[in-house]
Every structure is written in structure tokens, then in C-alpha cells.
Amino acid sequence: MTKTTIYTCDKCGATSEKADDIIGIAIVVQQSSYQMAYGAPKSFYKHWCIPCLKKFDLIPQPSKDKPKPVPTFNDLIEELMEEIVGRQMDERS
Ligand SMILES: [Zn+2]
Numbered sequence: 001m002t003k004t005t006i007y008t009c010d011k012c013g014a015t016s017e018k019a020d021d022i023i024g025i026a027i028v029v030q031q032s033s034y035q036m037a038y039g040a041p042k043s044f045y046k047h048w049c050i051p052c053l054k055k056f057d058l059i060p061q062p063s064k065d066k067p068k069p070v071p072t073f074n075d076l077i078e079e080l081m082e083e084i085v086g087r088q089m090d091e092r093s
Pocket residue numbers: 009010011012013014048049050051052053
């Protein structure tokens with residue numbers, strides 16, 4: 001016997017056998033003086049398919065800009081040395 005789980009979009013009714021195709025979303029509003037100890041209660045969640053999330057712009061689009069490389073320790077030391085030397089040159093002139 002085989003069991004199949006079908007996931008259904010609460011917005012459009014699309015179905016999928018893959019759990020990753022249907023995303024749980026919830027909006028939580030909280031007073032700023034309280035720290036959020038928990039997420040939204042499970043009953044607050046709606047499950048939407050990826051096309052519905054994209055339609056409402058709820059999936060961040062990858063940036064077309066290349067990410068800046070993370071500076072190495074040597075890069076930081078060189079930048080610091082250039083700043084110090086530059087500052088000393090300014091003080092002498
Ligand atoms: Zn949908």
C-alpha cells in the first residue's frame with residue numbers, strides 16, 4: 001500500500017505532491033514592547049503555492065548585482081594601513 005500526500009494552495013487550489021511547492025505564510029502583528037517568543041500560531045498560517053507567492057511579490061528575487069567579495073583579513077589590514085599613512089601624510093602637509 002502506498003500513501004500519497006497532496007499539498008493544496010489555499011489561494012488558488014493548485015496541488016502538488018512535493019511539500020516544498022507549498023509554502024506556509026502568516027502575518028504577525030505585535031506590539032513592539034513585547035518580544036516574540038513564538039511564531040504565529042499554526043492556525044494563522046495559510047499555505048500558498050510558489051506562483052501565488054510570486055504574484056504577490058512575497059518571494060525575494062535574487063539580486064542581479066554580483067555580491068561584494070568578503071574582504072580578507074589582509075585586505076582589512078592593508079585598508080587600515082593606507083588610512084593611517086594617508087592621515088599622517090595629511091597632518092604633515
Ligand atoms: Zn496558488
